[in-house]
Amino acid sequence: xxxxxxxxxxxxxxxxxxxxxxxxxxxxxxxxxxxxxxxxxxxxxxxxxxxxxxxxxxxxxxxxxxxxxxxxxxxxxxxxxxxxxxxxxxxxxxxxxxxxxxxxxxxxxxxxxxxxxxxxxxxxxxxx
Amino acid sequence: xxxxxxxxxxxxxxxxxxxxxxxxxxxxxxxxxxxxxxxxxxxxxxxxxxxxxxxxxxxxxxxxxxxxxxxxxxxxxxxxxxxxxxxxxxxxxxxxxxxxxxxxxxxxxxxxxxxxxxxxxxxxxxxxxxxxxxxxxxxxxxxxxxxxxxxxxxxxxxxxxxxxxxxxxxxxxxxxxxxxxxxxxxxxxxxxxxxxxxxxxxxxxxxxxxxxxxxxxxxxxxxxxxxxxxxxxxxxxxxxxxxxxxxxxxxxxxxxxxxxxxxxxxxxxxxxxxxxxxxxxxxxxxxxxxxxxxxxxxxxxxxxxxxxxxxxxxx
Numbered sequence: 001x002x003x004x005x006x007x008x009x010x011x012x013x014x015x016x017x018x019x020x021x022x023x024x025x026x027x028x029x030x031x032x033x034x035x036x037x038x039x040x041x042x043x044x045x046x047x048x049x050x051x052x053x054x055x056x057x058x059x060x061x062x063x064x065x066x067x068x069x070x071x072x073x074x075x076x077x078x079x080x081x082x083x084x085x086x087x088x089x090x091x092x093x094x095x096x097x098x099x100x101x102x103x104x105x106x107x108x109x110x111x112x113x114x115x116x117x118x119x120x121x122x123x124x125x126x127x128x
Numbered sequence: 129x130x131x132x133x134x135x136x137x138x139x140x141x142x143x144x145x146x147x148x149x150x151x152x153x154x155x156x157x158x159x160x161x162x163x164x165x166x167x168x169x170x171x172x173x174x175x176x177x178x179x180x181x182x183x184x185x186x187x188x189x190x191x192x193x194x195x196x197x198x199x200x201x202x203x204x205x206x207x208x209x210x211x212x213x214x215x216x217x218x219x220x221x222x223x224x225x226x227x228x229x230x231x232x233x234x235x236x237x238x239x240x241x242x243x244x245x246x247x248x249x250x251x252x253x254x255x256x257x258x259x260x261x262x263x264x265x266x267x268x269x270x271x272x273x274x275x276x277x278x279x280x281x282x283x284x285x286x287x288x289x290x291x292x293x294x295x296x297x298x299x300x301x302x303x304x305x306x307x308x309x310x311x312x313x314x315x316x317x318x319x320x321x322x323x324x325x326x327x328x329x330x331x332x333x334x335x336x337x338x339x340x341x342x343x344x345x346x347x348x349x350x351x352x353x354x355x356x357x358x359x360x361x362x363x364x365x366x367x368x369x370x371x372x373x374x375x376x377x378x379x380x381x382x383x384x385x386x387x388x389x390x391x392x393x394x395x396x397x398x399x400x401x402x403x404x405x406x407x408x409x410x411x412x413x414x415x416x417x418x419x420x421x422x423x424x425x426x427x428x429x430x431x432x433x434x435x436x437x438x439x440x441x442x443x
Binding site: 005006007008009010013014016017020021024025026027028029030031033034037038041044045048049050051052053054055056057058059060061062067068069070071072073074075076077078079080081082083084085086087088089090092093094095096097099105106108109 | 185267
């Protein structure tokens with residue numbers, strides 16, 4: 001029973017590893033971005049869950065309440081969520097541009113195309 | 129799962145669930161933000177991106193077993209690391225010492241705002257928030273650089289006719305939404321001004337305000353929306369938001385205080401704090417709203433261009 005109080009961290013770790021697995025194992029860039037958002041949310045959950053105090057309420061001052069949850073992690077995560085969407089949008093924009101340039105957003109296709117052009121370049125240089 | 133639309137929808141549901149989790153954890157402000165950003169805007173942006181990048185995935189995983197092993201090892205180590213952590217909900221855990229008691233006990237006398245999250249966000253850690261706003265602004269510029277398309281006036285007619293064919297089918301949706309939009313805008317303003325007393329503030333208000341404009345752009349076409357709000361005007365507002373935040377800090381600096389120290393803004397320190405929080409929340413709201421609208425406009429503009437090209441090819 002000693003470790004039962006730690007289950008919030010374990011949920012966070014499991015979510016984080018799901019996100020990490022998606023980022024490593026999937027070649028599709030949109031899926032990688034979804035994986036990153038899952039990873040990101042797991043960090044949010046970590047912060048919010050350690051801010052929780054037993055018997056506390058939301059940190060909005062009220063008469064007769066003395067126990068509040070910790071407001072500092074809330075502030076950090078609040079801003080992080082909005083920054084997160086802005087950076088996700090940037091990632092999606094990059095994916096769209098890659099699609100236009102390579103005709104694909106699969107990591108493997110892009111790599112193959114790059115290798116192909118590199119080989120051609122080195123062949124050309126040898127020819128000279 | 130091969131179908132990326134399903135993946136994105138599931139991600140949206142996951143976001144909404146985590147928002148309700150934040151409510152249970154007493155983080156009303158965070159839940160509010162997550163619900164409007166994660167479940168709303170981010171799902172929408174991913175869907176727009178998928179329309180351009182294709183909705184199915186080639187199922188080629190590179191070395192899934194190796195990835196699984198790596199993930200399991202890291203996860204195991206992390207769980208081993210948590211064994212020393214304070215228990216969930218413990219009152220005496222180290223995070224609740226240090227600055228948190230001061231925020232909870234003294235913020236009423238020092239800032240005079242009921243919502244502690246707002247007073248920490250906008251007053252105690254305003255410098256931090258300034259950084260975040262600049263990051264959002266920069267990300268907006270990045271999207272603008274990556275995706276903006278120059279639109280020639282002679283293409284306008286063609287895009288308009290393409291849009292009209294699509295939009296005429298959705299008459300009921302258009303009329304219902306048209307009635308909804310003013311209420312969404314009003315709610316955004318309420319959230320903006322009510323941030324001192326309950327969950328809310330510039331970040332949430334900005335996102336809600338932007339979602340109303342995005343809704344309009346989705347149903348009436350991008351060119352109509354651009355006629356209502358000019359894109360260069362939105363760019364201006366985004367910059368003005370950051371400028372308002374920074375110059376509030378500068379004014380307090382010139383009045384003899386520290387950067388973003390609102391006590392010196394007014395004769396009465398509490399009134400000064402209120403004025404300062406009001407101004408920077410406006411700055412945050414303006415920047416967030418206009419950056420999100422800007423991001424959507426650029427994604428949608430790119431998509432229109434893409435559709436026009438396809439249309440020409442089929443011709």
